[in-house]
Structure formats: structure tokens, C-alpha cells
Amino acid sequence: MREQIIILDEVDSTNIYAKSRMTELADCTVIRAKRQTAGRGRLNRKWVDLGNGNLFMSFVLKPSDTFCEVYSNLTQYLSVVLCKVLEEYGIKTQIKWPNDVLIDGKKIAGILSETVMQGSFFKGLALGIGVNLNAAQKDVELIPDKAVTALNLEINKQVDIDEFFNKLVNKFFENYDEFLSKGFEFIKSEYISRASFLDNEICVQVLNDTKHGVAKSVNDFGELVLDDNGKEFVLTIGDILC
Ligand code: BT5
Numbered sequence: 001m002r003e004q005i006i007i008l009d010e011v012d013s014t015n016i017y018a019k020s021r022m023t024e025l026a027d028c029t030v031i032r033a034k035r036q037t038a039g040r041g042r043l044n045r046k047w048v049d050l051g052n053g054n055l056f057m058s059f060v061l062k063p064s065d066t067f068c069e070v071y072s073n074l075t076q077y078l079s080v081v082l083c084k085v086l087e088e089y090g091i092k093t094q095i096k097w098p099n100d101v102l103i104d105g106k107k108i109a110g111i112l113s114e115t116v117m118q119g120s121f122f123k124g125l126a127l128g129i130g131v132n133l134n135a136a137q138k139d140v141e142l143i144p145d146k147a148v149t150a151l152n153l154e155i156n157k158q159v160d161i162d163e164f165f166n167k168l169v170n171k172f173f174e175n176y177d178e179f180l181s182k183g184f185e186f187i188k189s190e191y192i193s194r195a196s197f198l199d200n201e202i203c204v205q206v207l208n209d210t211k212h213g214v215a216k217s218v219n220d221f222g223e224l225v226l227d228d229n230g231k232e233f234v235l236t237i238g239d240i241l242c
Pocket of ligand 1: 015129
């Protein structure tokens with residue numbers, strides 16, 4: 001087993017923990033916290049801890065001393081890995097570009113990758129993921145702006161968090177090296193087969209701008225190709241709003 005596992009009872013954020021110790025932590029360390037008091041999403045959004053039995057974790061990845069483009073696709077790689085683990089519980093999953101994992105349109109997990117640099121020297125990545133495994137219906141309803149679910153609510157039984165965690169870590173490292181050498185193309189068909197947004201008319205927030213169009217495809221680099229009345233936009237980052 002190449003990975004080292006650190007389990008914390010409570011932490012502000014597993015990503016902050018990983019980033020602030022990037023030098024000391026070995027490549028492929030996995031940090032998991034039982035409770036997370038200040039979980040973070042993208043653009044300073046919050047990740048809510050829905051109580052005991054939910055998963056908060058970060059992979060510490062230090063594959064090289066310089067940043068490679070493929071590292072930006074690791075969030076998409078992790079979304080596919082997560083879908084496969086969830087499917088072992090008998091449910092159907094969807095991916096919303098770039099890396100949200102949904103069940104029946106409801107968000108069950110969030111992924112946040114943060115890069116640590118020292119000048120031009122790439123120190124590593126904290127690739128964080130939160131998965132709702134055991135939550136109460138009344139609590140998921142309190143999360144603002146989004147339809148949210150948890151695995152226990154979908155399968156009507158308690159989920160064994162240790163078992164789920166082990167499956168996710170094993171599946172992540174199973175193809176990690178091959179993914180790094182082959183890039184997004186390696187997972188493209190598995191990603192596309194779960195992509196719920198393709199061929200839909202969508203709007204995407206890109207920083208301070210909003211782009212509209214039909215989601216035509218996801219290209220070999222994991223970018224979203226939008227068609228706005230014959231004009232094509234290729235998006236590297238963004239948030240599908242509608
Ligand atoms: C994400 O951001 O979805 C990335 C979340 C990453 C969380 C993990 S937990 C371990 C590691 N340590 C951290 O501090 N973070 C990572 P974003 O796409 O910006 O979505 C954030 C939005 O999701 C919020 O504004 C809410 O609307 C919604 N949200 C918050 N908590 C949620 C939850 N528990 N389940 C589903 N949706 C949630």
C-alpha cells in the first residue's frame with residue numbers, strides 16, 4: 001500500500017490541514033477528519049458538515065516539482081472514481097461539469113483541488129472531497145441554493161463510513177498513475193457516460209461573466225464546449241447555473 005492514512009477527530013478543513021503541512025506530508029498521504037468545522041468549497045463558499053458519519057478527506061499529491069496541466073483534471077478523475085464507488089451501492093450517478101456528483105439531480109459530494117506553490121516550484125496538491133454518507137433529511141434541506149442528498153437517504157440504510165472510505169481510496173490509487181500519464185482522455189468515456197448536462201441549453205458562470213448555449217461536448221482536455229447559436233466557446237473553468 002503506497003498511501004499513508006491520517007485520521008483526525010476534528011479539523012477546520014482537511015484541505016487547510018494538508019496545504020499547511022505540504023512539505024512534511026509524504027506524497028499520497030490521505031487526511032480524513034471525522035468532523036470538519038470550516039469546510040470550504042470553491043470561491044470561498046462553504047462545505048457544510050452534516051454530522052457524524054459523513055466523509056471529509058484530502059489527498060496529498062506530489063507527483064513532480066513542476067505543475068503539469070493534467071493535474072487540473074484530477075478533480076474530474078476523482079468525480080469518476082466516486083461515481084464508481086457510489087454505483088457499487090446500487091445507485092445511478094450523474095456528473096455535472098466540471099466535477100459535481102449528483103444523484104437524481106441532487107448534490108451528494110463536492111470536490112476542491114488546491115495547489116501549493118513556492119515561487120515557480122510546485123509543492124503539491126490538496127485534492128479534497130466531501131461526501132454526504134449519513135445525513136438527516138431535515139439537515140440536507142437546510143443547505144442553501146442547492147438540492148442535496150446523502151447516500152443513506154438514497155439506499156434507506158446507514159452507510160459504513162470506513163468501508164466507503166477504503167473503497168474510495170483504493171479505487172483512486174488503482175488507476176492514478178495511468179491517469180497522470182494519459183490525461184483526461186483516459187477517463188473521457190466514463191465521464192461522458194455520466195454527464196447529465198450534455199445537449200442541454202445551459203448557462204455557465206465564468207468568473208464575472210455568464211455564458212449561455214448548448215453543451216455540445218467535453219473535449220479531450222476535460223473542457224466544456226458550448227455552442228451559442230453557432231458560436232463556439234471552450235470553457236476551462238465555470239459553474240453550471242441552470
Ligand atoms: C464544492 O464547492 O462542492 C467543493 C467542496 C469540497 C469539500 C471538501 S470536504 C474535504 C475538503 N476540505 C475542505 O475544506 N473542502 C474539501 P462548490 O462547488 O463551491 O459548492 C459549494 C456549495 O455546495 C455551497 O455553496 C452549498 O450550496 C453546497 N453545499 C455545501 N455543503 C454541502 C453538502 N454537505 N452537501 C451538498 N452540498 C453542499
